[in-house]
Amino acid sequence: MSSLPQLSTIAEYLAGEFDNREQAIADPAWYVHLRMWQRxxxxxQEDSLTLFAEQANVLNIEQPYRQRIMRVTKAIADASFKVQYYAFKDPNAWRGAGRNYELLNALTPEQLNLLPGCVLNVNVESAQDQYRFIAKPIADSRCTFDYDGKTVEVSLGFEATQQEFFSYDKGIDSVTRKATWGAILGPYRYIKLEQY
Known part of the structure; x- marks a missing residue:
């Protein structure tokens, strides 16, 4: 595979229902058993592919959280792809759309807030006719958004193969710069249960 993959390839790898059951069983003190949807x-559509994402603790599957939009565009200077994140102006209006995807038919750009510092550069590795997409934050950028009346900072990142999704997302304390939740000891390792 000498040529770079198309947007449709990264979209296929990212889209699906995912679960980290094996990781949660192996290390329950550090990894909550989560279900994640990326639809x-x-x-x-004029220049990108876009996904709705949310997740839920398997014990509270009816209470999903972290609703967000990931907009994937083709090559920029130092990467093969770029991912721009958006927040919902009213996240509760879209709660549960991972499982009840018909809700997303009413989604328009006016219902989103661009998150300027929440951008990832995505590079591609290939081996044995398979790709690995590795997404990292742009140097010196800070991803922040308002949640429940507070400004929250997160460090984003992921790796995706055809059947796995590793999330490096974690909350950052703005004073100490240390991680407070999420992938503190390493990525959340999801296996794809269903392809969308």
Whole structure:
């Protein structure tokens, strides 16, 4: 595979229902058993592919959280792809759309807030006719958003193969610069249960 993959390839790898059951069983003190949904949505189709994402603790599957939009565009200067994150102006209006995807038919760009510092550069590795997409934050950027009346900072990142998704997302304390939740000891390792 000498040529770079198309947007459709990274979208295929990212889209699906995922679960980290094995990791949660092996190390329950550090990894909550989560279900994650990443569904394609028909926004920004002129130059990108877009996904709705949310997750839920398996013990509280009816209470998903971290609703967000990931907009994937083709090559920029130092990467093969770029991922721009958006927040919902009213996250509760979209709660549960991972499982009840018909809700997403009403989604428009006006219902989103661009998160300027929440951008990832995505590079591609290939081996044995398979790709690995590795997404890292742009140097010196800070991803922040307002949640429940407070400004929250997160460090984002992921790796994706055809059947796995590793999330490096973690909350950052703005004073100490230390991680406070999420992938503190390493990534959340999800296995794809269903392809969307």
């Amino acid at each position: 394609p949505v028909s926004l920004f």
